Amino acid sequence: MARSLDDVTKSANIINEATQHFYEVEKREGNVSPLAEGQIRLQGAQVTNFSSQYGSESSISYVALNLAGQLSIFPKYGDYTQSCVVRTYGPWWKDAPASTKPYHGTPSFTSEDFLEVSFSEYLYPVRVEIYETYNPGSVVRILACDGAGGTDTDRGKVTWATLWAQDKPQLAKQRPRIFAPPIKKVNFATNLIRIELNSSYLDYYSELDGIKLVGTLTLPMDEIFRNLPPLCFADEDWAENNVIQSKKSLQNEEKNLYLRVISDLECKLGDLELTSTEDSEENFFTYLPRELLQLILSYLDLSALCKLAQTCTLLKDNCYDPLLYADLNLQPFWSQISGFHLVNLVSRCERVQRLNLSWLGGAGHIHHQVLRRLLSSIRKLQVLELSCCKFINSLYLISIIESCRTLTELNLSGCTSIEDFSIFNTHSLTQLKRLNLYRTKIDAQPMMSLLQSNPDLEFLNMSSCVCLRPQANQILAHIGLCCKKLRGLDIWRTTNISDDGFSYIYNNCSQLEDLDVGWTAALYSQTGCFVNLARNCKKLKKIFLTANRTLRDCDLLAFAEHCPDLEQLDILGSRSVDEGAILEVLEKCTKLTFLDVSFCVGISEGNACEWRDAFPHVDIKRSFQDISSS
Amino acid sequence: MQSVAQYGRIVARAIAAGIHNEFQLKSPYDRPKEPLHFVSGVSGFSKSLSKSNHTKWTFGDDAYFISRNKVADVIGVADGVGGWRSYGIDPSTFPRTLMLACERMVRDGHFVPQSPANIIAAGYSEMLEQKVPTLGSSTACVVSLHREERTIYSANLGDSGFLVIRDGEIVHRSTEQQHYFNAPYQLTVPPPSLDTQWLSDSPDMAESSSFKVQDGDVLMLATDGLFDNLSEDMIVRSLVALHDHRDEERIQHAARNMADYAYQLSLDPDYMSPFAISACDIGINLSGGKPDDITCIVARVTHQSDIFL
Numbered sequence: 001m002a003r004s005l006d007d008v009t010k011s012a013n014i015i016n017e018a019t020q021h022f023y024e025v026e027k028r029e030g031n032v033s034p035l036a037e038g039q040i041r042l043q044g045a046q047v048t049n050f051s052s053q054y055g056s057e058s059s060i061s062y063v064a065l066n067l068a069g070q071l072s073i074f075p076k077y078g079d080y081t082q083s084c085v086v087r088t089y090g091p092w093w094k095d096a097p098a099s100t101k102p103y104h105g106t107p108s109f110t111s112e113d114f115l116e117v118s119f120s121e122y123l124y125p126v127r128v129e130i131y132e133t134y135n136p137g138s139v140v141r142i143l144a145c146d147g148a149g150g151t152d153t154d155r156g157k158v159t160w161a162t163l164w165a166q167d168k169p170q171l172a173k174q175r176p177r178i179f180a181p182p183i184k185k186v187n188f189a190t191n192l193i194r195i196e197l198n199s200s201y202l203d204y205y206s207e208l209d210g211i212k213l214v215g216t217l218t219l220p221m222d223e224i225f226r227n228l229p230p231l232c233f234a235d236e237d238w239a240e241n242n243v244i245q246s247k248k249s250l251q252n253e254e255k256n257l258y259l260r261v262i263s264d265l266e267c268k269l270g271d272l273e274l275t276s277t278e279d280s281e282e283n284f285f286t287y288l289p290r291e292l293l294q295l296i297l298s299y300l301d302l303s304a305l306c307k308l309a310q311t312c313t314l315l316k317d318n319c320y321d322p323l324l325y326a327d328l329n330l331q332p333f334w335s336q337i338s339g340f341h342l343v344n345l346v347s348r349c350e351r352v353q354r355l356n357l358s359w360l361g362g363a364g365h366i367h368h369q370v371l372r373r374l375l376s377s378i379r380k381l382q383v384l385e386l387s388c389c390k391f392i393n394s395l396y397l398i399s400i401i402e403s404c405r406t407l408t409e410l411n412l413s414g415c416t417s418i419e420d421f422s423i424f425n426t427h428s429l430t431q432l433k434r435l436n437l438y439r440t441k442i443d444a445q446p447m448m449s450l451l452q453s454n455p456d457l458e459f460l461n462m463s464s465c466v467c468l469r470p471q472a473n474q475i476l477a478h479i480g481l482c483c484k485k486l487r488g489l490d491i492w493r494t495t496n497i498s499d500d501g502f503s504y505i506y507n508n509c510s511q512l513e514d515l516d517v518g519w520t521a522a523l524y525s526q527t528g529c530f531v532n533l534a535r536n537c538k539k540l541k542k543i544f545l546t547a548n549r550t551l552r553d554c555d556l557l558a559f560a561e562h563c564p565d566l567e568q569l570d571i572l573g574s575r576s577v578d579e580g581a582i583l584e585v586l587e588k589c590t591k592l593t594f595l596d597v598s599f600c601v602g603i604s605e606g607n608a609c610e611w612r613d614a615f616p617h618v619d620i621k622r623s624f625q626d627i628s629s630s
Numbered sequence: 631m632q633s634v635a636q637y638g639r640i641v642a643r644a645i646a647a648g649i650h651n652e653f654q655l656k657s658p659y660d661r662p663k664e665p666l667h668f669v670s671g672v673s674g675f676s677k678s679l680s681k682s683n684h685t686k687w688t689f690g691d692d693a694y695f696i697s698r699n700k701v702a703d704v705i706g707v708a709d710g711v712g713g714w715r716s717y718g719i720d721p722s723t724f725p726r727t728l729m730l731a732c733e734r735m736v737r738d739g740h741f742v743p744q745s746p747a748n749i750i751a752a753g754y755s756e757m758l759e760q761k762v763p764t765l766g767s768s769t770a771c772v773v774s775l776h777r778e779e780r781t782i783y784s785a786n787l788g789d790s791g792f793l794v795i796r797d798g799e800i801v802h803r804s805t806e807q808q809h810y811f812n813a814p815y816q817l818t819v820p821p822p823s824l825d826t827q828w829l830s831d832s833p834d835m836a837e838s839s840s841f842k843v844q845d846g847d848v849l850m851l852a853t854d855g856l857f858d859n860l861s862e863d864m865i866v867r868s869l870v871a872l873h874d875h876r877d878e879e880r881i882q883h884a885a886r887n888m889a890d891y892a893y894q895l896s897l898d899p900d901y902m903s904p905f906a907i908s909a910c911d912i913g914i915n916l917s918g919g920k921p922d923d924i925t926c927i928v929a930r931v932t933h934q935s936d937i938f939l
Contacts (some may be wrong), residue, residue: 060731060740060752061759071740081760082734519756524822549763550822575763575821599761625762 001622002608003205010300011174011345012627017076018175022075029075031074033178033216036224039126042070044117048192049112051388051414052087054205056493056519057439057466067118067211074209077176078625079598083133086113089199092568092594096542097513098459098488100409100434102137103356104168106301108167110140111196111330114359114388122189125163126224130179130195132482134207137172138197139179141165143335145192145362158363160194160335161186171201185225187214194362204623259284265296285314293318302329329356331385338364341382346377353380358387358411368396375403382407387436398423406431413438413461421446428453436461438490448478457483463492463516473501480504488514492544495520499527512537518546518570526552534558542568546596549574553581560588569595575601582607586615586616598623665777666845668703670696670929672887676924677855685726687733690923692853693768695733702743703780704736705927706750707790709853710878711816714766724757724819731756732772737912744840746772748787751833755816767818767830771804773851775843777934782843787836789814792851793862794841796868797803801861802841806854811912814854848872848930850888855924860906861893869928876932885928892926895919 002008005042005091026032031477035041039080047065057061061081066072072082076457093099146159163183193213199206216224216541297318309319330337337360349355355378360366375381379487381404386392392400392415401423410429410617412418413436423445437447437521439462447468451457465575468475472494475570479486486509491497504528505512515537523529530545531554540563545551551574559566560581566589577597577600586592597603632931687694691710708725730921732753735741741749748855750770757764761823769788776783778868784792784804806813809829818830843849848869856865867939868888895901903921 006778055759059756059757060735060738072734079761081756313693521822547761547763573761573763601763623761 003612014248015175015627019075038216039214041212041214042119045120048118049116051078056086064115068207071210073133075176077625083208089202089205095322103329104327106332110167110198113197116194117211117215122191123188124220125182125215127214128595129212130164131209132179132274133209134203135204136177137170137207138199140198141196143194144190146188190373320348322348325352327354328352331356331358334359335363339366339370342370342374350379352378354383356385358385361389361391368399370594372403373400380406383409387411387413390417393417394420402425409434411436412440425449432458439464440465451478451482459488463490469496472496476501477504480508484508488509490516492516493519498522499529502529505535506536513539514542516544518544525552526557528553531558534562538562541565544570546570546572552576553578556581556585562583571595572596573599578602579607592618594619596621652828660903664933665779665936666931667777668929669878671885672927673885674925675893677921688726689925691721692923693729693926694925695729697733697736699739701838702774704774705851706732706821707851707853707925708768708770709790719765721766725768728753743774743776744781744783746774746783747838748838751783754833766820767816769814769816774873781840783840785836785838787815789854795848795866795869841929845933846873849929852926855922856892856926857901858920859896861904872930881930885926889924890925896921
């Protein structure tokens with residue numbers, strides 16, 4: 001973000017230059033990107049699946065379905081409603097009190113969100129063009145689906161081929177861009193492309209205008225891949241020069257830690273040599289105590305463990321030891337796992353405590369009995385993540401709830417196929433500390449049963465739950481009365497919330513640290529709700545009041561006075577907030593690291609630049625639509 | 631999927647039409663029931679001389695859109711309520727954003743062609759999804775021609791409106807909706823406050839209608855800047871010639887002439903405009919035209935000789 005108005009002018013020039021470049025290419029060649037002979041370019045027909053979206057469920061603004069269809073913005077650059085945007089970006093959600101502990105292993109899997117787009121015809125992919133119109137650089141993987149492939153026709157296997165992947169998200173200049181990396185040649189025709197995104201290094205939300213698939217109707221020659229014309233600007237030099245310093249130092253620290261551990265291990269192993277006699281049944285590993293072998297194996301990730309288990313019986317016994325699977329993360333392998341693999345894992349799953357099955361289901365059918373068998377074989381499962389599992393419906397939910405009585409954390413975000421949550425009325429879980437129901441269709445009755453049975457609930461995410469809207473205030477009242485230990489509440493886009501329900505939250509949940517009430521149109525500052533919130537919940541670290549048009553100076557002054565631990569504050573789109581109040585927050589809340597003042601009528605870019613200079617530890621965000629007029 | 635259902639419908643209709651024709655005296659001039667589409671032209675004037683017409687699809691505080699998708703041709707107008715200017719709010723932002731949202735919905739097919747009231751309602755809810763706080767209000771009138779069904783569906787909220795002219799007569803029109811003189815029904819996003827002093831009508835108040843059209847029908851969709859200055863006879867007289875012409879240039883010319891005519895009359899202090907007449911009816915002694923933003927879309931319903939998108 002800009003430090004001075006000169007920076008803004010420089011950025012504006014870069015953006016305008018890029019936009020002009022694309023306009024000229026279009027004028028010259030009839031299309032923003034040239035097409036070779038024999039190739040067809042198709043725009044996305046429909047977005048069939050996605051992990052999250054910034055917009056409302058039935059809206060056309062900032063929603064995932066904007067990725068398909070015609071381009072609406074490109075080659076302009078800015079924060080426009082016609083774009084496709086995912087819910088989160090940057091480190092902010094990971095740094096917030098409500099963040100979950102990351103899973104161990106698989107550092108090469110960095111995807112946080114995904115979008116699947118279908119096309120009207122089957123093409124052999126030659127190029128995938130992603131039109132980025134704001135904060136480019138979020139795409140980390142591109143996959144193509146071979147629906148007709150796989151020989152396991154009875155098991156309904158679906159294969160996904162990775163066309164392109166990069167572990168470290170790229171750093172790109174802030175300007176409109178057609179992202180079209182060199183993709184691997186595959187020998188099948190596809191009509192379904194999946195892109196995986198990681199926006200954690202970006203300055204603000206990454207916004208995409210469209211996706212186009214360039215391909216041929218018949219298997220292409222290899223030369224086509226070698227002779228593809230370059231499309232976007234060369235960003236390599238930019239990436240070299242601008243690695244984020246703090247992240248780099250963290251990686252160095254971790255590397256040093258690993259090096260130290262390895263050298264310790266080397267000392268402990270001493271001078272053992274690898275001897276091989278003709279018919280010796282002993283090997284190197286038999287000299288080691290089992291605990292030491294387990295220690296070594298604990299550094300390996302799941303795929304390495306599986307491969308190692310195939311080498312010899314001793315290693316197989318050790319690799320299958322249930323204690324190695326306390327943290328089981330299957331999300332990185334979503335494209336390969338079907339019910340068959342889950343059955344094979346059953347023997348190793350006794351001691352699993354945290355199980356991540358997010359994103360599964362895309363690679364083959366998983367029967368609900370398989371899931372039940374897997375979950376029943378686990379003695380005391382505490383954390384179960386099923387984010388974006390489209391195959392989970394009411395039947396599966398029943399299997400899950402009946403098999404896992406001891407769950408303390410349940411993540412069902414994005415499980416839009418569940419229509420009936422009434423299982424919670426009869427067999428509710430009782431030990432929940434964390435519950436994520438983002439974008440599910442849960443309705444009021446099961447929700448209230450869940451709240452009544454789980455008084456220890458600490459983190460609740462019921463954002464974008466459309467079916468809860470009619471009784472939103474009653475549900476908030478229930479939360480306040482039943483869950484007094486609440487530390488994090490995410491009710492983003494729960495539109496009918498007003499002070500009637502919200503008052504129960506601030507009057508009862510004094511331990512609240514993380515609160516997101518963005519895009520809730522009926523919370524009026526004039527009722528005093530925000531001042532009361534500040535007075536009663538002094539431990540607040542994160543407050544998101546995005547698009548609350550009623551916010552006033554007195555609310556910000558209340559936060560400044562009563563919430564000294566405040567770290568993240570979002571007041572996007574407020575109409576009547578003045579610089580003075582924001583300055584007060586900046587001065588009094590010394591632990592502040594994030595402040596979003598985008599589209600606030602009373603705040604100019606000049607204000608933002610001044611504050612960035614004066615308070616360098618605070619990342620002050622100010623988004624724009626047309627940079628020349630911001 | 632939709633095209634399969636449509637194809638099925640076309641086949642079913644063809645069979646039904648075929649059977650029907652077997653039992654009827656076939657006139658040699660009977661044309662087959664081809665789908666119809668709009669050939670349209672648009673013109674208008676902003677009431678303020680200083681504001682030059684740089685913004686796409688706006689004339690002053692009026693906004694409009696013309697769009698089409700696989701199933702229907704849709705046109706719409708929205709007249710921004712100028713009173714917001716005195717509160718420091720630009721009255722043209724609301725109608726412009728509303729029409730852009732409606733246009734995008736039509737273009738991407740997120741609507742039911744038989745229910746333009748839904749387009750207005752959805753467009754209105756999109757106003758609340760803007761990050762930039764958008765305030766203001768406007769009327770809205772949307773007409774959708776379902777090409778296969780050869781029927782227009784309309785939804786109107788406020789004092790903009792449309793007419794359908796056939797053989798020199800008005801065969802279908804919209805009804806003006808107003809709370810009181812010069813205060814039309816309007817969609818509003820008011821400044822957030824607990825008191826409700828603003829006129830704010832819900833999208834369900836929109837009046838819907840449907841009407842079967844024929845080749846040669848001329849539809850005119852306009853804001854009150856036109857209807858307040860030209861009487862219906864004058865409108866019919868200007869447009870009757872279009873029955874025989876189907877090229878876009880001629881239609882654009884007609885729209886331009888009509889808007890021009892309305893603009894000239896609006897500045898005439900002695901002319902008894904329809905606005906002046908209704909003012910006198912309620913006891914306000916007025917004469918002359920009504921200077922206002924004028925937006926006029928003229929669309930001729932024509933056979934589609936080749937199907938294209």
